[in-house]
Amino acid sequence: MRPPGRLLAFVCLSAILTSGCGLLPGEDGAERHTVTVWLMKGSASQEFIDRFTEEFESEHTDLDLDIRIQEWTGIGDKVHTALKDTSPEGPDVIEVGNTQVSQYVDGGGLLDLTLESMRDWGMRDWLPGLAEPGEQLSQQYGIPWYAANRVVIYRKDLFAQAGIDAVPKTREEWLTATERLNTGGNQGIYLAGQDWYTLAGFIWDEGGDLAEDTGGTWKGTLHSPAALRGMDFYRQLQALGEGPVDADEEHPPQAGVFAAGQVAQIVAVPGTARTILQENPDLEGELGFFPVPGPTAERPGAVFTGGSDLVVPKNTDHREGAIEVVSALAGEKWNTELARMMNYVPNKTTLATAVAGEEGVAAMAAGAAQGRATPATPEWANVEADNPIKEYMTRVLNGADPATEARNASRRVTEALAVPLS
Structure with a gap:
């Protein structure tokens, strides 16, 4: 009878030869997942999207990004449909207008991101005009991205x-x-x-x-x-x-x-x-x-305060990958990069200095600290x-x-x- 340890090694070796078993994430042959992201037309330049995609995929060797640009006209119905769709082709991350978040929360189709917001994303410093519309009953569904x-x-x-x-x-x-x-x-x-x-x-x-x-x-x-x-x-x-x-x-x-x-x-x-x-x-x-x-x-x-939040559909097949995308886009590096490139206000009051060199955006950032949104x-x-x-x-x-x-x-x-x- 073959000793258990040698048997295990033999089985794994056979699996490696036939299906890639045992390879570490990111090595050739490892399974990669595609995270589909819906961004709205005009929110980010193609240069920003290309740079973000390249760096994100290099840092997350098990993930590919599929960023799809959406038109604002008719987006409400399209998002509602996506939140009910169980097929794997749907979006994993969606950019939505900050005042629209409550519409999608109401249908129960969004992932609760309160834990990540408190533990990892510094929600206390978020602009209230972006953060408050993304919250319902003390649970955070919309993650602030940019403001104007x-x-x-x-x-x-x-x-x-x-x-x-x-x-x-x-x-x-x-x-x-x-x-x-x-x-x-x-x-x-x-x-x-x-x-x-x-x-x-x-x-x-x-x-x-x-x-x-x-x-x-x-x-x-x-x-x-x-x-x-x-x-x-x-x-x-x-x-x-x-x-x-x-x-x-x-x-x-x-x-x-x-x-x-x-x-x-x-x-x-x-x-x-x-x-x-x-x-x-x-x-x-x-x-x-x-x-x-x-x-x-x-x-x-x-x-x-107008602008956008990022949400994750509850029906995503790639929860962890979607959260990684939100974490990167809403994080300090890429958020300030977007603000500088597109003349936006960053999502946190603590990042206002990042746009202080441009008079109009600096004035906007000062006002954004007192920003509000329409009734949630x-x-x-x-x-x-x-x-x-x-x-x-x-x-x-x-x-x-x-x-x-x-x-x-x-x-x-x-x-x-x-x-x-x-």
């Missing part, structure tokens, strides 16, 4: 002409400076009447919100004293320019208005400056940026589909009673949030 938010883009030459040698740090300073700029045919600021994202920041600064969860039921809160104070500041600021009260910032596009006229300020993401300069190259060197001012000089004002309920999409906040703003700016109009708007928000998202 509004700042004030201003004309340095018009500030100099008005004798303003320092950008405002408080709301009162902002109103005073804007009033000085609103002379001689210049608009102190171009602020459309229905720019509800900017309004949301003023409401958050006052301690209010657009809607609140009251024991499992969401209700509109635009009529709260705090929210009314935010609307009153918006009214004062908007009056110092000629923005239409019955349109939003895209009708007409405010970048074109800024480029064509004597407009001193707009509230927009820094990337808008590129469009402005394309339309009016004479403004090269005249554009500056500062964070939206807050009630006090201690910190910038609150802003709506999937039904918020119903509100935006037929947005009563816009109508409310127009009515108030046209002279209607703010308290009455706010109560009506809150009621409509509550009704929209009571309809399950189909």
